[in-house]
Amino acid sequence: MTKAKESAPSSLQTLSSIAATINSLEDPDRLLERILESAMQAIDAERGFILLVSPNGLPDLEVKGYLNFKEAELGELERISRSAVTEVIRSGEPLLLYEAQKDDRFGSTNSVVVEQIQSIACVPLTLKSRRIGAIYLDSISQRGRFTRDSLPLLTAIANQSAVAIENARLYQSIREENRRLRGEIQRIHGFNEIIGRSRPMREVFETTSRVIDSDASVLIQGESGTGKELVARAIHYNGHRKDKPFVAVFCGSLPDELLESELFGHRKGAFTGAVSDKKGLFEVANHGTIFLDEVGDLSPRMQTSLLRVLQEGEIRRVGDTDIRRVDVRIVSATNKSLEDLTGSGDFREDLYYRLNTIDIVLPPLRRRGSDIDLLAHHFLDQFAVDGRSGIRGFDEPALDAMRSYPWPGNVRELENVIERAVVMCGRELIGVDDLRLRPPEKQDPFEPGTTLKDMERIVTFRTLDELDGNISEAAKSLGVSRRWLHYKLKEWGPDSP
Ligand SMILES: Nc1ncnc2c1ncn2[C@@H]1O[C@H](COP(=O)(O)OP(=O)(O)O)[C@@H](O)[C@H]1O
Ligand SMILES: [Mg+2]
Numbered sequence: 420m421t422k423a424k425e426s427a428p429s430s431l432q433t434l435s436s437i438a439a440t441i442n443s444l445e446d447p448d449r450l451l452e453r454i455l456e457s458a459m460q461a462i463d464a465e466r467g468f469i470l471l472v473s474p475n476g477l478p479d480l481e482v483k484g485y486l487n488f489k490e491a492e493l494g495e496l497e498r499i500s501r502s503a504v505t506e507v508i509r510s511g512e513p514l515l516l517y518e519a520q521k522d523d524r525f526g527s528t529n530s531v532v533v534e535q536i537q538s539i540a541c542v543p544l545t546l547k548s549r550r551i552g553a554i555y556l557d558s559i560s561q562r563g564r565f566t567r568d569s570l571p572l573l574t575a576i577a578n579q580s581a582v583a584i585e586n587a588r589l590y591q592s593i594r595e596e597n598r599r600l601r602g603e604i605q606r607i608h609g610f611n612e613i614i615g616r617s618r619p620m621r622e623v624f625e626t627t628s629r630v631i632d633s634d635a636s637v638l639i640q641g642e643s644g645t646g647k648e649l650v651a652r653a654i655h656y657n658g659h660r661k662d663k664p665f666v667a668v669f670c671g672s673l674p675d676e677l678l679e680s681e682l683f684g685h686r687k688g689a690f691t692g693a694v695s696d697k698k699g700l701f702e703v704a705n706h707g708t709i710f711l712d713e714v715g716d717l718s719p720r721m722q723t724s725l726l727r728v729l730q731e732g733e734i735r736r737v738g739d740t741d742i743r744r745v746d747v748r749i750v751s752a753t754n755k756s757l758e759d760l761t762g763s764g765d766f767r768e769d770l771y772y773r774l775n776t777i778d779i780v781l782p783p784l785r786r787r788g789s790d791i792d793l794l795a796h797h798f799l800d801q802f803a804v805d806g807r808s809g810i811r812g813f814d815e816p817a818l819d820a821m822r823s824y825p826w827p828g829n830v831r832e833l834e835n836v837i838e839r840a841v842v843m844c845g846r847e848l849i850g851v852d853d854l855r856l857r858p859p860e861k862q863d864p865f866e867p868g869t870t871l872k873d874m875e876r877i878v879t880f881r882t883l884d885e886l887d888g889n890i891s892e893a894a895k896s897l898g899v900s901r902r903w904l905h906y907k908l909k910e911w912g913p914d915s916p
Contacts, residue, residue: 783884
């Protein structure tokens with residue numbers, strides 16, 4: 420601010436410099452202070468305060484900022500001037516008073532505070548058609564000091580200010596909302612939400628809690644629906660990267676070209692349809708975690724590209740020459756045995772070792788024993804909201820049925836079964852019929868009516884189950900080649916019992 424009067428800036432210059440300053444402020448208190456300073460400076464006022472209508476309605480006017488007042492004077496003046504300010508806000512018209520102490524709007528008060536005032540200017544803060552408050556300015560040293568000439572500039576400042584105040588309020592409420600949601604997300608993805616006390620699950624918790632604060636790559640293996648993504652999120656949201664993005668990428672079934680541009684981004688014009696530059700998910704996840712789901716499905720070409728990123732810590736957008744550094748933690752998951760895929764040459768060994776610094780294996784639900792009861796009650800609590808359904812629990816046959824069911828779809832299937840049962844059940848206790856468990860596929864190979872084909876499948880899967888899904892061991896035990904076993908597994912599909 421220059422003191423030189425002879426080179427006083429034009430109104431337009433003043434306004435544009437004020438606009439630039441107040442629009443750059445996000446802290447509401449600082450903003451109001453700056454607005455007052457600017458407004459006072461514009462008409463040479465000595466004191467000022469800003470009143471804002473509380474966001475929920477008009478009668479609630481609050482002084483939100485003031486300059487050059489003593490606390491006691493401000494209180495008294497605000498009370499006395501309230502009717503004038505309210506009128507300004509209601510009419511949307513500015514108000515100028517030259518002999519304030521004689522004006523009706525201040526009543527027949529004998530207030531010393533009012534006695535001192537020479538001139539008052541009050542302008543509404545208007546946002547489109549909404550009045551959000553007013554700026555009050557006064558002078559106690561020179562009678563008739565404010566003139567009508569100063570009103571256009573003051574009104575322009577007020578209009579700019581209204582927009583800035585509204586933005587700052589919105590910004591603040593979004594920031595609060597964001598903080599609240601972050602807390603919520605971290606709570607939802609906490610370890611407390613992962614249910615399980617069985618021994619294999621306790622091992623999972625132990626490993627997981629040891630890896631959260633490192634940046635080591637984690638590979639999570641387990642059948643579909645065993646909670647791989649849940650664990651991946653818990654690792655991210657409990658570690659030091661929790662305030663940065665967690666980005667999940669599904670690697671299965673996307674054509675290479677698409678996946679490549681998803682992961683690494685592309686440059687405008689790199690291929691038909693690349694209408695603008697696009698960030699890849701590695702860049703989006705910078706300083707956070709990328710979750711590569713079904714990483715076993717990556718084609719050889721994509722495996723090579725991914726390996727390069729992991730080795731160099733750099734990516735290049737498709738069609739671009741620039742190299743960009745990224746700092747991303749890798750958590751990947753697969754429902755296939757990557758070790759076996761490596762053995763059969765379907766997965767690069769060097770990539771496997773990169774991904775697999777830490778290995779977490781989620782057991783299928785049928786191996787978690789007591790966890791089935793625990794999870795069933797957990798989901799019951801979740802779906803039978805507040806006891807409104809009137810459901811208290813499961814009857815004994817229902818619990819037995821769940822304990823002996825093989826849960827081919829694991830926890831996800833259990834979750835769906837309970838959700839449906841809560842809707843279907845009309846009694847206090849959920850019964851077997853409410854569960855509608857899929858009749859198990861023929862589990863007994865010697866049951867009459869079993870074909871040789873059924874028998875082959877049942878015995879194969881039973882062997883795999885017993886050997887923790889280890890293909891090499893299973894092939895040895897079944898007396899077949901690994902190639903045969905791979906071929907058969909492909910034929911039967913991943914969800915076979
Ligand atoms: N241990 C667990 N405790 C609570 N919910 C679980 C657990 N494991 C899995 N779930 C739930 O089961 C569903 C499937 O889990 P998800 O992590 O997607 O499995 P995956 O990625 O292995 O297929 C999700 O709704 C998840 O919340
Ligand atoms: Mg999954």
